[in-house]
Amino acid sequence: MFEADSVLLSRLLTSLTLMFHAIFATLGVGIPLMISIAELIGIRKKDSHYTLLAQRWARGYVILVAVGVVTGTAIGLQLSLLWPSFMQFAGNVISLPLFLETFAFFFEAIFLGAYLYTWDRFNKPIYHWLLSLPVVIGGGLSAFFITTVNAFMNTPDGFDLTNGEITSINPMEAMFNPATPTKVFHVLTSSYLTAAAILATIAALAILRKRGNAYHRKALKLTMVVTFIFAILTAVAGDLSAKHLAEHQPEKLAAAEWHFETEESADLVVFGTLDENNEVQNAIRIPNMLSFLAFGDFNAEVQGLEEINEGEQPPLIIHYFFDLMVSLGMYALGVSFLFLALWKLKRFNPFNKWVLWLVVLNGPFAMLAIEFGWLLAEVGRQPWIMRGFMTVAEAATTSPNVAWMLLLFIGLYVVLGFTVVRVLRKLFKDNPAELELEQKYPNVTKSG
Numbered sequence: 001m002f003e004a005d006s007v008l009l010s011r012l013l014t015s016l017t018l019m020f021h022a023i024f025a026t027l028g029v030g031i032p033l034m035i036s037i038a039e040l041i042g043i044r045k046k047d048s049h050y051t052l053l054a055q056r057w058a059r060g061y062v063i064l065v066a067v068g069v070v071t072g073t074a075i076g077l078q079l080s081l082l083w084p085s086f087m088q089f090a091g092n093v094i095s096l097p098l099f100l101e102t103f104a105f106f107f108e109a110i111f112l113g114a115y116l117y118t119w120d121r122f123n124k125p126i127y128h129w130l131l132s133l134p135v136v137i138g139g140g141l142s143a144f145f146i147t148t149v150n151a152f153m154n155t156p157d158g159f160d161l162t163n164g165e166i167t168s169i170n171p172m173e174a175m176f177n178p179a180t181p182t183k184v185f186h187v188l189t190s191s192y193l194t195a196a197a198i199l200a201t202i203a204a205l206a207i208l209r210k211r212g213n214a215y216h217r218k219a220l221k222l223t224m225v226v227t228f229i230f231a232i233l234t235a236v237a238g239d240l241s242a243k244h245l246a247e248h249q250p251e252k253l254a255a256a257e258w259h260f261e262t263e264e265s266a267d268l269v270v271f272g273t274l275d276e277n278n279e280v281q282n283a284i285r286i287p288n289m290l291s292f293l294a295f296g297d298f299n300a301e302v303q304g305l306e307e308i309n310e311g312e313q314p315p316l317i318i319h320y321f322f323d324l325m326v327s328l329g330m331y332a333l334g335v336s337f338l339f340l341a342l343w344k345l346k347r348f349n350p351f352n353k354w355v356l357w358l359v360v361l362n363g364p365f366a367m368l369a370i371e372f373g374w375l376l377a378e379v380g381r382q383p384w385i386m387r388g389f390m391t392v393a394e395a396a397t398t399s400p401n402v403a404w405m406l407l408l409f410i411g412l413y414v415v416l417g418f419t420v421v422r423v424l425r426k427l428f429k430d431n432p433a434e435l436e437l438e439q440k441y442p443n444v445t446k447s448g
């Protein structure tokens, strides 16, 4: 293993770190919105169940943030250690958003501290709620800034290239490059969707364990409404992302859709496998649908992979990531719709055991969709680290020590993973909601 080349190992280490960070980053962006909504409803309805929801979510959130910071810092380190040529080449262009990300994080952290320690300190509860807004906005800004850097790697913009040197840098143009709007929109909506889905999983499990009372049922209804709304918005953003690819990164779309020949009225290939000759087998073909999804016109011409140089074609495996992400997204939409329909129709019981199990699965599924989405976007960017300007191989470190770093970081993530699970379990198992409700709000009835 220590003979393996440093490019491959650097890619492995970077993927591992980013995919681990993605879990905490997604929840770090999404959960504050849920906390803020719950607290506001609690104030409007004068219902302490919702207040307690906000408080308990906030407590779990702090643990996740701490791990997000550690893994985020690991990425920061690895960017310069593993991809020195990229950081040297592009550093001047992307340092603005990288710097602003840190700033957004501090903004969020300061208000989070104030938020956590001032429950019951204001004579009007709404003032305390106001403190949740900077936390929501700070998390969103973090995601925005860092995603612009990733967008820049996909569609570099905002500089000139003279004799291999980057000149006339326009940092704003670099930040607002062509991939930025769709990426930021899709990252934000999918983070809110996933955070709501994960919190719904927890509520559904509590109800299934028969510990469920009015508190958990309210939690489930709230998280399911938010899941449904953001499942729709995520799909809209995903559709816009595909249209963005058709225009600005046609090779990624072609690889993701297994669209080999440029043609008008292109079919959409759903699922399927590839045989030895790269012929698509067992797929569902929807006539003209790719043209429609890519350009909003059933007869539009869609560029095929044949037009891309052999060495610059993204790996065909991203088709599976795309199908899985979309299927899991449809699942989220379907389950949340089912729950809301059963609830509103009143004739059926949305807290039926089978429905609850579907909801339990939805949280982990949404997180998987996040991972598949990033795999699609990032593996689909290969072989470029900066599309059209620098390849991943050119950017990598030549240090012989990457294998050791890889082992070290795997160790770190295993320890961190176990610690989070243990701390969260201790925090919530030994102090169930019903106990806390009785202690804090003894006058709230348990029925209802």
Ligand code: HDD
Binding pocket: 021, 024, 025, 026, 027, 028, 029, 064, 065, 066, 067, 068, 069, 070, 071, 072, 073, 074, 075, 076, 079, 101, 102, 103, 105, 139, 142, 143, 146, 147, 187, 191
């Ligand atoms: Fe992140 C923390 C750096 C991807 C969302 N990140 C965090 C920290 C660093 C990074 C250094 C610690 C706090 C700080 O100093 O800012 N993050 C990165 C880098 C990334 C990256 C270099 C990409 C290569 N991050 C990333 C994405 C998202 C976030 C794609 C959103 C979807 N990051 C966050 C966050 C965190 C965070 C939610 C997690 C917990 C927290 O902030 O408080 O804002």
Ligand code: HEB
Binding pocket: 011, 012, 014, 015, 018, 019, 021, 022, 025, 079, 083, 146, 147, 149, 150, 153, 371, 374, 375, 378, 379, 381, 382, 384, 385, 392
């Ligand atoms: Fe990234 C890479 C994932 C974000 C930067 N990524 C990578 C990979 C993966 C990932 C899987 C590998 C690929 C290959 O190699 O094939 N990402 C991811 C995730 C996320 C991300 C999950 C979320 C968190 N990134 C991102 C951002 C950025 C980045 C935001 C910027 C800042 N990436 C990156 C780099 C790299 C990567 C630099 C290395 C190179 C390559 O391509 O590899």
Ligand code: HEB
Binding pocket: 154, 179, 182, 183, 184, 186, 187, 190, 191, 193, 194, 234, 235, 236, 237, 238, 239, 241, 242, 243, 245, 252, 325, 326, 328, 329, 330, 332, 366, 367, 369, 370, 371, 372, 373, 374, 375, 376, 377, 378, 380
């Ligand atoms: Fe997604 C990515 C589409 C769903 C998450 N996406 C992506 C892409 C596309 C898409 C095209 C790529 C972009 C670029 O590269 O730029 N989606 C889509 C669609 C759908 C979806 C169409 C359905 C309707 N997603 C989804 C879901 C989720 C997601 C459900 C979760 C939850 N994605 C994602 C992520 C990503 C993606 C995270 C990465 C980032 C970006 O944006 O890129």
